Amino acid sequence: MVIKTVEKSFGILEVIAQKPMTFIELVEKLDSNKATVHRFLSSLEQLGYITKNKQEKFILSQKWFQLAFQAQDQLDIVETARPFLESISQYIFLNVSNKYL
Numbered sequence: 001m002v003i004k005t006v007e008k009s010f011g012i013l014e015v016i017a018q019k020p021m022t023f024i025e026l027v028e029k030l031d032s033n034k035a036t037v038h039r040f041l042s043s044l045e046q047l048g049y050i051t052k053n054k055q056e057k058f059i060l061s062q063k064w065f066q067l068a069f070q071a072q073d074q075l076d077i078v079e080t081a082r083p084f085l086e087s088i089s090q091y092i093f094l095n096v097s098n099k100y101l
Contacts, residue, residue, distance in 0.1 A: 012040050013060065016050060020057035 015021065015029055027037045030053045041058060049063045 008036075009040060009044065012037075012044065013049065016058050017060055020053060020055070020059045022055075022057050026058065 004019060012030065014027065015026065021029065023034075023037070023041065026041070027034050041050065045052075045058075048061055048063045051059050053059050
């Protein structure tokens with residue numbers, strides 16, 4: 001079960017991550033009313049997850065970089081990459097084997 005407010009918050013963040021937008025652009029893109037979008041944007045801004053650039057467009061804040069660096073320390077890069085590397089290895093082996101058979 002997904003909590004609607006969390007879903008809406010992350011939906012807004014994903015839209016902003018794709019392209020910086022003004023308040024009105026976000027209202028139109030999200031197909032939502034101004035009051036709702038304003039509440040979500042205000043909360044995200046107060047929490048430090050979004051900010052405005054010089055053109056008054058909402059952008060993701062530096063806080064996302066901090067979270068990414070912290071998350072990076074928790075990931076096991078070898079285990080994350082293993083399925084991809086095994087797939088590539090198998091693909092290369094099959095291509096080389098087929099070439100010389």
